[in-house]
Amino acid sequence: MVQISLQKKIYLFLISFVLLSFVLIGAVTLLFFSNENERYHAERLLRKERTVLSSINFFLANQEGDIFPFYTKEFSDKVEEISIINKFDINVYDVRGDLITSTRMDLFTDEVIPWKIAQETIEKLARRDSTILEIERETGRSFLSTYSYIYNTSGNPVAIVNIPYFSDQTLNKQEIVEFLTSLSQIYLFLLIGALLLAYFISNSITRPLRVLKEKMAKVGYDTTNEQIDWKGKDEIGMLIQDYNNMVVKLQESAVLLAQSERESAWREMAKQVAHEIKNPLTPMKLSVQQLSRAWKEEENLEERMTRFSKSMVEQIDNLADIASEFSNFAKMPRAELRMIELGEIAENAISIFRETEKVEFELKGDLSVQVFADPKQISRVFINLIKNATQALAGKDDGAISVFIKDEGEFALVEIKDNGKGIEDSMKKDIFLPNFTTKSGGMGIGLSMVKSIIENAGGSITFDSSINRGSTFRFSLPTKSN
Incomplete structure (x- = not known):
């Protein structure tokens, strides 16, 4: 219809x-x-x-x-x-x-x-x-x-x-023709005027409704909702006033919701950080207790001191990693967007791990494609994803990481693939949540940061993974033609 x-x-x-x-x-x-x-x-x-x-x-x-x-x-x-x-x-x-x-x-x-x-x-x-x-x-x-x-x-x-x-009792035909001709000429001008007037009247009535429709289509918690400036006090003015009041209430609700979400996220983060700090503290406490007993008994004191030192250094390093990753997430700077070449940033990220990791790296595809993003933040994305991939390859002799870049017109697609241990199904739904943990091979708050960077740049990120077969992370970023 x-x-x-x-x-x-x-x-x-x-x-x-x-x-x-x-x-x-x-x-x-x-x-x-x-x-x-x-x-x-x-x-x-x-x-x-x-x-x-x-x-x-x-x-x-x-x-x-x-x-x-x-x-x-x-x-x-x-x-x-x-x-x-x-x-x-x-x-x-x-x-x-x-x-x-x-x-x-x-x-x-x-x-x-x-x-x-x-x-x-x-x-x-x-x-x-x-x-x-x-x-x-x-x-x-x-x-x-x-x-x-x-x-x-x-x-x-x-x-x-x-x-x-015997005169004709009806109107003379000539008189009728002349009358209708004159009336038609008058109404022709009236019709033209009425067409124009009808257009302006209909447009004046529906224009605020179209504006209201466009504004309402853009209304959301995560956007800046604009009010409509309307001077009339008629029914349309009342409708627009109701919309403006709704926008104000929505903005107030958005602020409260954002505040509640931040508080909830930080509470969850605090619980995670507290939990992770307890993990290295437990062996540190046991090591101190063992060293105390060895000191009293004076048995194998030198050997126990060596083990104690090694254990303490490892746990302190774990605590340092926890603090570093949490600091990176909390210090997300404002993005400075400009045209950057993805291949160059990917190569620089790979070079950091090429000398220290026993992994075979491969970089291929449309390396010269440019995207509109912050170079430092995109570098952190590559480093974090490659770091996660190398951690997933720990203990594997034939570990390989492939980085593939493809120009798809309005967007550039980046695919980072490893043949590591994969991600358990129970973790997949929460992989991008800011649940800080070091037990899953380094993945946690870093992936939440990666997702935030990519989405703020106008892109998106997905992944698929199979146990003992590896993981593939794919993200897209807008190109200069977008």
């Missing part, structure tokens, strides 16, 4: 409203003109009817009795004269409705007008005793017609005068 946007709905509604108003106004205007036309012709006919009656009554002013005795050529000529002067046809009937004379006998011979007035019309005229206006439809042709009595001096009706009116 096609979804129509709110702006289009408003636009279509306004245009439909304009078009509908055009149709309604046109229809109402045509109806008005039609009624006015009918009223005009009816009033014109009644005026002519009064003039004709006045002329005939004036001619018959001194006549008495029925009209038949007075029916002469003079009367017929007078009726013809009155018809010519008023430009109307005149028919004269007796009071029973039979035709006496007419200025247009062809209308009767052609059966346009009946020879006898309908009885219903005579009865209506008798009841009203005044002029009646009829719409004749009996002969298949519609026209107006008036019927009036002619009275003698005694006030008795002696004849019925009928005036048919």
Whole structure:
């Protein structure tokens, strides 16, 4: 189903409203003109009817009795004269409705007008005793017609005068065409104006909604949520004000959440550090106790002193490693991003371990690819991952580490692979958490730092590992084309 946007709905509604108003106004205007036309012709006919009656009554002013005795050529000529002067046809009937004379006998011979007035019309005229206006439809042709009595001096009706009116009762076609043409021209300009007005109105209504939609799509705990500046106090303004209030509350919640997460992370870190410090302290305590007993008994004092010294140095080194790794994690400096060449940084990192580790190193791929990142931090990434790989190869005679770099357009992919002991399945889900431990071959807080560096640079990191087959860490960084 096609979804129509709110702006289009408003636009279509306004245009439909304009078009509908055009149709309604046109229809109402045509109806008005039609009624006015009918009223005009009816009033014109009644005026002519009064003039004709006045002329005939004036001619018959001194006549008495029925009209038949007075029916002469003079009367017929007078009726013809009155018809010519008023430009109307005149028919004269007796009071029973039979035709006496007419200025247009062809209308009767052609059966346009009946020879006898309908009885219903005579009865209506008798009841009203005044002029009646009829719409004749009996002969298949519609026209107006008036019927009036002619009275003698005694006030008795002696004849019925009928005036048919054959003017078209509908609007003249030419008038209709001219009217509709003028109306269409006016509405064409109105429609153009309405289109523009509808566009601006729909846009003004939906623009803040689009802005609100865009802003809401970007809302998150880990982003800077922007408020919307809106001066209106209407319903949209209230909606935007609610959004701004939500943004403020979200920012406050984000601060509280970040604070809670930091406190939780540091509490967890403190427990881990305390646990790891206890590990070398236990053998140190035992060594001191053994040396104390040997001192009292003076047995093999020199030999025990040598073992004691060696053990103490090893545990002190462990404590130093713990302190060093924790310090590195806590001192993450602000990244200084610039274009750097990955192959050069990878080679420098490998050279640190090549002389001290009995491991075969291999560096290959698109070594000249450049990425947008902090060179010192990326160097720490390589050093940490390679160090983890060398620790996983401890005690292995055929240990090998491969570093492969590939240019994938918007990102550069780095793959660091070893054939060491691998990572246990139970540790995989927590491998990037800042759980500081030295029992897993050096992996712990360093990998959390690696993940943070890569993600802050706009990249991502994944890994896969199999027990006794080795591990592969893959990370991507944005290139200069991104």
